[in-house]
Amino acid sequence: DVKVTQSSRYLVKRTGEKVFLECVQDMDHENMFWYRQDPGLGLRLIYFSYDVKMKEKGDIPEGYSVSREKKERFSLILESASTNQTSMYLCASSSTGYGNTIYFGEGSWLTVV
Amino acid sequence: KQEVTQIPAALSVPEGENLVLNCSFTDSAIYNLQWFRQDPGKGLTSLLLIQSSQREQTSGRLNASLDKSSGRSTLYIAASQPGDSATYLCAALRYGGSQGNLIFGKGTKLSVKP
Numbered sequence: 338d339v340k341v342t343q344s345s346r347y348l349v350k351r352t353g354e355k356v357f358l359e360c361v362q363d364m365d366h367e368n369m370f371w372y373r374q375d376p377g378l379g380l381r382l383i384y385f386s387y388d389v390k391m392k393e394k395g396d397i398p399e400g401y402s403v404s405r406e407k408k409e410r411f412s413l414i415l416e417s418a419s420t421n422q423t424s425m426y427l428c429a430s431s432s433t434g435y436g437n438t439i440y441f442g443e444g445s446w447l448t449v450v
Numbered sequence: 451k452q453e454v455t456q457i458p459a460a461l462s463v464p465e466g467e468n469l470v471l472n473c474s475f476t477d478s479a480i481y482n483l484q485w486f487r488q489d490p491g492k493g494l495t496s497l498l499l500i501q502s503s504q505r506e507q508t509s510g511r512l513n514a515s516l517d518k519s520s521g522r523s524t525l526y527i528a529a530s531q532p533g534d535s536a537t538y539l540c541a542a543l544r545y546g547g548s549q550g551n552l553i554f555g556k557g558t559k560l561s562v563k564p
Binding site for chain 1: 482493
């Protein structure tokens, strides 16, 4: 069965802390994504990776960076967390090609205080 | 710029009713359109994917249609059940750029009353 695992479901961090959100997929997918979801704004793409060490900015990359050192793992990094980064973060993956289903993890709820 | 709209934002129906959820998109140049379900506090689960060359897809009690010319997709749920209560989102994968160009609607929150 397809699985995208986000290691932390709930996190509380202080303003200015460096935060790592980890995501692992077991489907050998080339593509991995990080979204954030906020009430009234829907899902917005932060970063996208189509291969190891490759990344593309999404719609809202400011304040975030990513790392993809291995195919199965995609990390989202908040260099200096701020309260406006309090949100639900969703990781997803898909195989290469434009007709393929995208699979999501369970989400990570981040609160920055 | 592609925009995806879902109306209504919320819908409440009695159990057993057949219902239709609507999704509209502004740019007909799409690769595919996907429907997802999201339970409270959880991630998204893919329900159906319709390629741009297709008109509809079916899975069990769900049927999704796509009309690119009018910029519309519908998700039909037959004989609704309380377990269908969730938020349903549609997303269009637009041409050009990378495979990250998946644009989501804000969803329709469905409540099925026993």
